[in-house]
Amino acid sequence: MTKSNHDQCSDYIAQTNLPTPIEESFAYHDRPGALQRLVPPWESVELEHSDNSLAVGSRVVMKTKVMGVPLRWVAEHTEYDPPNLFADTQVSGPFASWDHRHEFFKSDSDAGGSQLRDHIRYRLPMGQLGRIFGSGKARKTIEAMFAYRHRITRDDLQLSTDHPIEAMRVAVSGSSGMVGSSMSSLLTLLGHRVHPIVRSPDQDESSIAAWSSPEEAAKFDGVDAVIHLAGKSIASARWTDQIKSEIRDSRVIKTRQLCESLASLDNKPKVLICASATGIYGDRGEEVLNEDSAPHDDFLAEVAKEWEAACQPAIEAGIRVVNARFGIILSPSGGALQKTLTPAKLMGGALGNGKQWWSWMALDDVVGALYHAMATESVSGPVNFVAPASVRNRDFAKTLGRVLGRPALFPAPAFALRLALGEMADDLLLSSTRVEPAKLIQSGYQFRFTDLESFFQYSLGRNRLKSVQL
Incomplete structure (x- = not known):
């Protein structure tokens, strides 16, 4: 100094x-x-x-x-x-x-x-x-x-630099959410024009109220790419029959309506990237899964299958469709990492026996891979949005605790999680899904983070950039 x-x-x-x-x-x-x-x-x-x-x-x-x-x-x-x-x-x-x-x-x-x-x-x-x-x-x-x-x-x-594309007009649904807001910022900073997809018309002339009227849907004409991320959160409330119906309908019905609107345009977007989830594979224990692996048959898997099938009108209209099968998206500002920070600081440990595989991806890589998929014409169909190396839940807890300077001493018993969350506990926290990002690797995506500890160091402020002498 x-x-x-x-x-x-x-x-x-x-x-x-x-x-x-x-x-x-x-x-x-x-x-x-x-x-x-x-x-x-x-x-x-x-x-x-x-x-x-x-x-x-x-x-x-x-x-x-x-x-x-x-x-x-x-x-x-x-x-x-x-x-x-x-x-x-x-x-x-x-x-x-x-x-x-x-x-x-x-x-x-x-x-x-x-x-x-x-x-x-x-x-x-x-x-x-x-x-x-x-x-x-x-x-x-x-x-x-x-x-x-x-x-x-x-x-x-x-x-x-890796994707030297011309400036595009990109419509993004869920643009106020964790992924959507980060994606919209990245697109803007790299010189593209973002059109938020909203439910009802508002004062923003650039927004598109996709489901409100044919006139609003016609605003998609000339848009180069659509990134559809909207859907009711699967972790916002205990699953009842009503909540399950809302989760399904917010994805399947809205996606089908959106794709039908895009298919009817004279100037269709070149690409539609629609959110999906690695939940399509279900609880598969030690099995290593890629995009060719068969789907499961539980609630989340059925929703994901219907969600991806709802994109068919766009596919039939000649639009390149990418189904982004998101794993556990990590950021201190939301999602799984935000929820686990406080328990980790209190020396919380594994969930259940901790042997289940968690397939994770840093938020910066999620938006980077979305950009890669948008810009890479060879990418289509289901694509796993996960880091190359899945981790067991107990190792996730230990790594987070080590970065925070807290030992991961106190596990959360499976029965307690089921008592608190019901069916959601098994599908979201205790299931084992070991997924590989085969298509992202094959198409040349350069991951920012492949090691969980280096990501925690970066995103939790443990890295330092020392001053230089001029």
Whole structure:
């Protein structure tokens, strides 16, 4: 850490090579939604206001917490020189002062890449007392934040480099959900135009109320790709006959109606990616499963089979259809990982006997693989969206506990899970589904995360990016 004798400020400089030319690297940061994508998922930060501009004078207001105390962080942009730099300063917030320059440089190599440099000069509050007691924690927080930001930026731009496609119009259902919101952000930052698919017409001219009227459905005309993720959550309530019916209908009926609308268009989308689930394989013990494995016959498997069959009108109309069979999607911001974090911090362990196989996939890989499937014409039919190496549930618990610094001591007995969740416990938590992503591997998708521990280190803020000396 370097300090100025004049103002006792600290400097932090993070530097990363990017695979894209300087213009594309800057544009990624200049597009709407960049800030939301770059906020680490473990941070308690909520974007309250932004005009989605880096122009001088524009402001960003975020809600955050420092040692559990809520506060607002207001930043104002002070420099804007595309594609070379933009800068912002703290107007009010957790630091006594904070000045941040985002600089972009052409790479010295012949590969056509660029270099991103974040240079922060900050001063802690409470003077000498703040430096003594807060400097270490502040530095670790900054190093973790920029380890995350630079990694996700580099990976996103590498994805764009691996798939050099023209800008597309992409309609996305479930765009407010965990996967849909991340996918919409990624598409926007890589230069595509996103049309949210909604249930009812709203004030957003870009949205499509797909199921409300023929006039709304006609807005799909000229859309290049449709990514259909919407459906009632399977884990939001104990399964009753009514809930099961709602789970089935929200997938099967809505998907069939959507596909019939797409099939009737004069200018049809080139590709439809429709969500499905590895639940189609059911509880299969030690069996290794791929896209050619036979489906099972329990509730979730039957729903998945009907869900995929509902895409037939689109297939018959000549639209390339991909059925994305999602495994357990991991992110601290939602889903299975978010639900297991608190028990893990309390030294919770395996579910049941812990021998069941969990086929997982990092959220960043889910959206990366969706982008890959959208851009790769050879990909069609059922595709398993899972990491190459499934893990046993007991190893999942041990790995998470190790990253959190907590031993996984206390298992959750199967009978207790069944008592609390009913049928859902067997189908979602205790079943063993060992799935391989054969089609993703064969089609050349480059996984961001194949090792569970490295993913936990990344997504839970355990990685550090040290400051460089210029």
